[in-house]
Amino acid sequence: MKRFYxxxxxxxxxxxxxxxxxxxxxxxAVMQDLHWLKERGVLAVLSLTETGLxxxxxxxxxxxxxxxxxxxxxxxxxxxxxxALRFIDHQRARGRAVAAHCLQGxxxxxxxxxxxxxxxxxxxxxxxxxxxxxxxxxxxxxxxxRALHDFARRRDWIL
Numbered sequence: 444m445k446r447f448y449x450x451x452x453x454x455x456x457x458x459x460x461x462x463x464x465x466x467x468x469x470x471x472a473v474m475q476d477l478h479w480l481k482e483r484g485v486l487a488v489l490s491l492t493e494t495g496l497x498x499x500x501x502x503x504x505x506x507x508x509x510x511x512x513x514x515x516x517x518x519x520x521x522x523x524x525x526x527a528l529r530f531i532d533h534q535r536a537r538g539r540a541v542a543a544h545c546l547q548g549x550x551x552x553x554x555x556x557x558x559x560x561x562x563x564x565x566x567x568x569x570x571x572x573x574x575x576x577x578x579x580x581x582x583x584x585x586x587x588x589r590a591l592h593d594f595a596r597r598r599d600w601i602l
Contacts, residue, residue: 518590
């Protein structure tokens with residue numbers, strides 16, 4: 444696992460793509476990284492890469508998965524942010540830690556994690572700053588920053 448960081452220890456993390464950054468990662472490398480995540484208490488994975496992890500199931504070895512495809516260097520759509528937060532909430536209600544990932548664990552992942560902080564009452568700039576302290580390079584595109592500000596203004600995400 445190239446990059447892993449907790450936003451909230453034992454609750455919500457960000458990481459790089461399990462199995463590496465190849466467009467078609469080796470299934471054994473994916474499983475090795477999933478095992479590594481599970482050893483750290485992660486029992487749910489939110490995948491934000493264009494292609495998923497090439498798994499045939501929404502649950503493997505006790506780990507739940509949700510794939511929301513987002514094009515690299517762009518931001519998740521508002522509906523995807525809401526879906527991501529619902530997945531996180533559902534897993535938290537079950538006492539399961541979640542790891543969100545994109546390719547490098549910074550842009551798309553950072554946008555979702557910052558949206559989580561915004562929903563908790565943090566201003567977008569403060570959420571971005573907090574993420575960048577934990578993961579330098581997080582929310583790497585202006586489009587992602589804009590999407591987070593738009594998300595904060597919308598308020599239709601009150602779940």
